[in-house]
Amino acid sequence: MKIGIFGAGQMGRAMIKGWLHSQEVAPQDILVKGGHTATAKNLQAQLGFKLAESVAEFASCDVIVIAVGTLSVVPILESLNEQGIEKLPIISIAAGVSLKEMQTIMGPSYPLAHAIPNTPVQIGEGLTAITYCEALEAPQKETINQTLDYLGDTLETVEEQLDIVSSIAGCGPAFVDIFMEALADGAVLHGMPRALAYEVIAKMMIGSASLALSTGQHPGALKDGVTSPGGTTIRGVAALEKNGFRHAVISGVSALVSE
Ligand SMILES: NC(=O)c1ccc[n+]([C@@H]2O[C@H](COP(=O)([O-])OP(=O)(O)OC[C@H]3O[C@@H](n4cnc5c(N)ncnc54)[C@H](OP(=O)(O)O)[C@@H]3O)[C@@H](O)[C@H]2O)c1
Incomplete structure (x- = not known):
């Protein structure tokens, strides 16, 4: 071609x-x-x-x-x-x-x-x-x-949706990159070598995304599968939510589309 x-x-x-x-x-x-x-x-x-x-x-x-x-x-x-x-x-x-x-x-x-x-x-x-x-x-x-x-x-998609679809697909990688960097900062804070942190985090994200795509499961259900009662993951989730994690992400998306 x-x-x-x-x-x-x-x-x-x-x-x-x-x-x-x-x-x-x-x-x-x-x-x-x-x-x-x-x-x-x-x-x-x-x-x-x-x-x-x-x-x-x-x-x-x-x-x-x-x-x-x-x-x-x-x-x-x-x-x-x-x-x-x-x-x-x-x-x-x-x-x-x-x-x-x-x-x-x-x-x-x-x-x-x-x-x-x-x-x-x-x-x-x-x-x-x-x-x-x-x-x-x-x-x-x-x-x-x-x-x-x-x-x-x-x-x-219909043309009216091109903007929002492309905002998520096109600008979303920057959000994900910041999240990866922040996860690595946390890992480094607790003694993990930075290069190893980036490798582990990138592979973890590929695995999580592939699992969501291949099972078609709701993200909330996948999260529930990792959070055992009284466990460490739910403590981390609670700390993220206390700091407005979800709201920060939604605000980021709104900033993309309101321009
Ligand atoms: N960047 C993204 O992530 C992204 C994602 C999706 C869609 N888009 C869209 O893609 C388009 C380009 O974005 P971009 O980020 O690639 O912009 P860019 O880096 O500024 O590139 C645009 C290129 O177009 C060339 N150009 C200008 N007039 C031309 C002409 N008459 N004939 C041939 N080439 C010409 C320019 O050449 P010179 O360098 O020689 O001036 C420049 O290299 C935009 O309309 C944008 O909405 C961008």
């Missing part, structure tokens, strides 16, 4: 790395067009993909990904339109541009998707929330899904 992508910034780079990491996409099958600085060129020197000189080159791709800031999306769509690019599926990952806005340029029958990935896509462990336009035909949807499947899981 030949993938064309506009933008090799934070998220463009993560996606390009993810396609290469999958080993299903070769560097020569990724065509990248950067902005006004050397960002894309510098990345190309490391990763070996093809750099596009013109928008016309994208006609040879199977799918186009737009990974630029909100203000650059419309000019790129207009330039693709001017090239007369026919029914080539386009995935925009720009948070601030809706499918409807894209359709005003490309037309209501053009195959479009709006997706919001997160940074773990670079190691194939991403979660991409996606919404498709109604006009999408099965083969085009298949191409879009294949492009994103190389990067991890894809979750279809």
Whole structure:
């Protein structure tokens, strides 16, 4: 599959790395067009993909990904339109541009998707929330899904939910990172070497998340399974709740979505 992508910034780079990491996409099958600085060129020197000189080159791709800031999306769509690019599926990952806005340029029958990935896509462990336009035909949807499947899981949602889903999936890793660091601080306080603490905590979190996914059990039920009566775990849980743990997390999420 030949993938064309506009933008090799934070998220463009993560996606390009993810396609290469999958080993299903070769560097020569990724065509990248950067902005006004050397960002894309510098990345190309490391990763070996093809750099596009013109928008016309994208006609040879199977799918186009737009990974630029909100203000650059419309000019790129207009330039693709001017090239007369026919029914080539386009995935925009720009948070601030809706499918409807894209359709005003490309037309209501053009195959479009709006997706919001997160940074773990670079190691194939991403979660991409996606919404498709109604006009999408099965083969085009298949191409879009294949492009994103190389990067991890894809979750279809209505466009109104993209923001909250992507906030949790995209910003949540920072919350988890702080939690991991705080757990390690506590462990270090009680004598555990820091490197060992980080390894134990990361593996514990992978195990807990995998258990939740594979059993489908409610998180509260999983927590109940660890907290024996009068035991140490419930004492730790009580101490966390006394310090407003749950409220702090909910407030963090509200801060994400209220912007
Ligand atoms: N970062 C995330 O975690 C994340 C997650 C989900 C979605 N998104 C969305 O992804 C988009 C990009 O975010 P980002 O964090 O990757 O931003 P970024 O680091 O600023 O990267 C944007 C890149 O777009 C390039 N660019 C600008 N105009 C262009 C054009 N006309 N043609 C080709 N490339 C162009 C810029 O090139 P130069 O460097 O040369 O100026 C820049 O490298 C945003 O719309 C954002 O909403 C981001």
